[in-house]
Amino acid sequence: MIAAATGFSQTKIEYAAVVPMLVIFGVAMLGVVIEAFVPRRLRYVVQVAVTLLGLLAAFLTLIFSARDHKAVTAGGSVVIDGPALMFQGTVLVLSFLAVLVMAERFDTPSIDAFTQSGASVPGSPMETNAVRLGATSTEVFPLVLFAVGGMMLFPAAGDLLTVFIALEVLSLPLYILTGLARRRRLLSQEASMKYFLLGAFSSAFFLFGAALVFGYAGSLNFGTIAAAVSAGSGRDGILIPGIFLVAVGLLFKIGAVPFHSWTPDAYQGAPTPVAGFMAACTKVAAFGAFLRVFYVAFPGMKWNWQPIVVVVAILTMVVGAVLSVTQTDIKRLLAYSSITQAGFILVGVVALDRQAVSGTIVYVITYGFATIAAFALVAMVRSGGNEATHLSQWAGLGKTSPVVAALMALMMIAFAGIPLTSLFTAKYAIFSAAVGHGGTWLALIGVIFSAVAAFVYVRVIVLMYFSEPTGDTVVLTPSALTGIAVTVAAVLTVALGVFPTPLLDMAHNYSQFMR
Amino acid sequence: MNHYSYYPLLIFAALGTGFAVFSVLGAAGLAGPKRYNRAKADAYECGIQPSPHADGGGRVPIKYYLTAMLFIVFDIESVFLYPFAVNFDRMGLFALVEMVLFVITVFVAYAYVWRRGGLEWD
Numbered sequence: 008m009i010a011a012a013t014g015f016s017q018t019k020i021e022y023a024a025v026v027p028m029l030v031i032f033g034v035a036m037l038g039v040v041i042e043a044f045v046p047r048r049l050r051y052v053v054q055v056a057v058t059l060l061g062l063l064a065a066f067l068t069l070i071f072s073a074r075d076h077k078a079v080t081a082g083g084s085v086v087i088d089g090p091a092l093m094f095q096g097t098v099l100v101l102s103f104l105a106v107l108v109m110a111e112r113f114d115t116p117s118i119d120a121f122t123q124s125g126a127s128v129p130g131s132p133m134e135t136n137a138v139r140l141g142a143t144s145t146e147v148f149p150l151v152l153f154a155v156g157g158m159m160l161f162p163a164a165g166d167l168l169t170v171f172i173a174l175e176v177l178s179l180p181l182y183i184l185t186g187l188a189r190r191r192r193l194l195s196q197e198a199s200m201k202y203f204l205l206g207a208f209s210s211a212f213f214l215f216g217a218a219l220v221f222g223y224a225g226s227l228n229f230g231t232i233a234a235a236v237s238a239g240s241g242r243d244g245i246l247i248p249g250i251f252l253v254a255v256g257l258l259f260k261i262g263a264v265p266f267h268s269w270t271p272d273a274y275q276g277a278p279t280p281v282a283g284f285m286a287a288c289t290k291v292a293a294f295g296a297f298l299r300v301f302y303v304a305f306p307g308m309k310w311n312w313q314p315i316v317v318v319v320a321i322l323t324m325v326v327g328a329v330l331s332v333t334q335t336d337i338k339r340l341l342a343y344s345s346i347t348q349a350g351f352i353l354v355g356v357v358a359l360d361r362q363a364v365s366g367t368i369v370y371v372i373t374y375g376f377a378t379i380a381a382f383a384l385v386a387m388v389r390s391g392g393n394e395a396t397h398l399s400q401w402a403g404l405g406k407t408s409p410v411v412a413a414l415m416a417l418m419m420i421a422f423a424g425i426p427l428t429s430l431f432t433a434k435y436a437i438f439s440a441a442v443g444h445g446g447t448w449l450a451l452i453g454v455i456f457s458a459v460a461a462f463v464y465v466r467v468i469v470l471m472y473f474s475e476p477t478g479d480t481v482v483l484t485p486s487a488l489t490g491i492a493v494t495v496a497a498v499l500t501v502a503l504g505v506f507p508t509p510l511l512d513m514a515h516n517y518s519q520f521m522r
Numbered sequence: 523m524n525h526y527s528y529y530p531l532l533i534f535a536a537l538g539t540g541f542a543v544f545s546v547l548g549a550a551g552l553a554g555p556k557r558y559n560r561a562k563a564d565a566y567e568c569g570i571q572p573s574p575h576a577d578g579g580g581r582v583p584i585k586y587y588l589t590a591m592l593f594i595v596f597d598i599e600s601v602f603l604y605p606f607a608v609n610f611d612r613m614g615l616f617a618l619v620e621m622v623l624f625v626i627t628v629f630v631a632y633a634y635v636w637r638r639g640g641l642e643w644d
Contacts, residue, residue, distance in 0.1 A: 036627065043633045043636075043637035126584070
């Protein structure tokens with residue numbers, strides 16, 4: 008008893024390394040205070056400004072402080088190393104663009120993407136009252152910041168418990184955001200419910216796996232687990248199921264088959280800018296965490312988990328590519344596209360070396376920019392007050408609104424991985440990582456299913472340019488917010504395809520995990 | 523590493539499945555007494571008649587949910603405050619600052635609920 012009490016030691020925290028996360032959580036708290044005390048008509052402007060400044064401040068502290076203070080800190084539960092910095096910076100930049108898109112109101116406060124009052128039943132007196140008062144869900148901005156904070160901690164976590172906490176911190180705000188769509192509210196609430204229930208299931212799988220791994224290694228810390236694995240204790244019977252269950256929790260967030268079933272429903276029901284944010288930023292954080300868990304804690308068990316990841320990668324590519332062919336809704340199509348892309352990344356993840364880490368970093372960055380832009384463009388195309396998400400409503404867009412059609416075509420070309428776009432660079436980086444480790448056949452499957460997926464993207468382009476316009480599809484003129492976000496994403500999509508070297512070099516320099 | 527190391531995994535899965543099937547389908551039917559009385563239809567410490575003729579058709583006002591959430595938030599806060607108070611002398615200024623930050627965090631959420639009308643019952 009006394010020994011335990013005197014054994015107390017204060018944990019050292021390297022504040023210079025974790026300051027970006029502290030800034031994000033601090034600004035998120037500030038956002039909640041703003042919601043509580045700032046008058047309703049000012050909230051939108053104040054929230055947007057505070058959120059964007061917070062993200063900018065966090066990014067600056069990341070570059071000028073955290074980058075020079077790489078450390079294993081907070082008693083080993085947070086690791087700020089090269090990959091962690093890359094994934095955190097990517098999340099910050101992508102969420103900055105995503106917040107710009109979320110703040111879009113098309114010059115009319117009543118047609119932003121979010122509901123007046125999330126707690127009200129659609130069509131109820133409570134909702135009517137909220138509309139009359141001119142209520143808006145400006146809570147989305149603090150919610151996004153909380154999610155961003157979780158996404159920054161997720162790839163920087165140094166033990167399984169911190170991974171779990173980060174998983175919940177990033178997931179819970181996303182469940183709420185998914186249910187806040189202004190239009191098609193029942194669909195949105197249904198999506199939120201499905202996402203929440205399946206997310207809770209996957210969290211439980213993860214926790215059970217973490218408990219089994221703890222039973223094997225006697226610790227949740229990645230370094231200690233890796234040491235216990237390489238020492239070997241003959242109790243593989245609890246380690247192997249532990250690893251697989253941990254993998255289930257992480258692959259769920261990645262959206263890999265067979266844990267993908269929430270993706271199309273959640274993306275379709277969620278407010279379109281939120282779907283873009285989820286698709287881009289969650290993928291960054293989830294791949295970061297997956298790489299750290301499997302590369303730092305379980306490299307000694309690679310003969311057991313590599314075959315499983317290979318199978319999951321193939322299934323993900325096949326199911327994603329084949330099912331995206333049959334989609335008639337642009338948001339579901341983008342959702343299945345995100346599943347396919349996750350499969351391509353998993354092809355590289357199998358390789359278990361630095362090249363795979365840098366390939367994954369390049370892929371999630373390039374995919375993130377293209378995805379946020381694609382969803383931002385979807386939010387502009389309207390029909391009868393709703394978003395025109397059915398593919399037939401996109402027919403002939405090339406004639407009626409050439410700019411939006413051209414930008415969408417650019418994103419589709421990029422998703423297909425055509426040379427001189429950013430995702431070609433990424434695919435090259437990720438597949439060459441697989442080839443370097445005897446995964447040539449796997450990379451070949453990846454290339455084949457890239458071709459299948461390309462058919463889907465080309466079909467959207469053909470529909471926009473070689474079909475006659477039908478119906479009452481209109482394209483809203485966005486404000487500077489979406490304009491900036493889409494322009495930046497489009498420029499980067501081309502630039503990173505034409506001049507890929509700086510990004511490839513940077514990803515390579517920041518690809519070494521600290522153990 | 524050979525395939526023998528997967529046997530515990532299979533046995534583990536079989537035991538798990540067997541336990542679930544046995545306890546749901548077998549044990550409850552075999553060992554459980556089947557004496558019906560009114561108390562069996564009551565929800566534990568709830569005070570609301572759940573079945574067969576539930577109040578309000580089985581619907582519960584969503585306001586209860588917010589109250590329950592607030593209760594849990596402060597419950598959890600006290601869970602952390604007790605060990606902190608007991609070990610206050612040994613942990614010094616660092617722990618005090620951390621605790622103050624934690625309490626501020628909880629009160630920001632409370633202030634939000636209060637300002638946005640979450641504490642008004644009607």
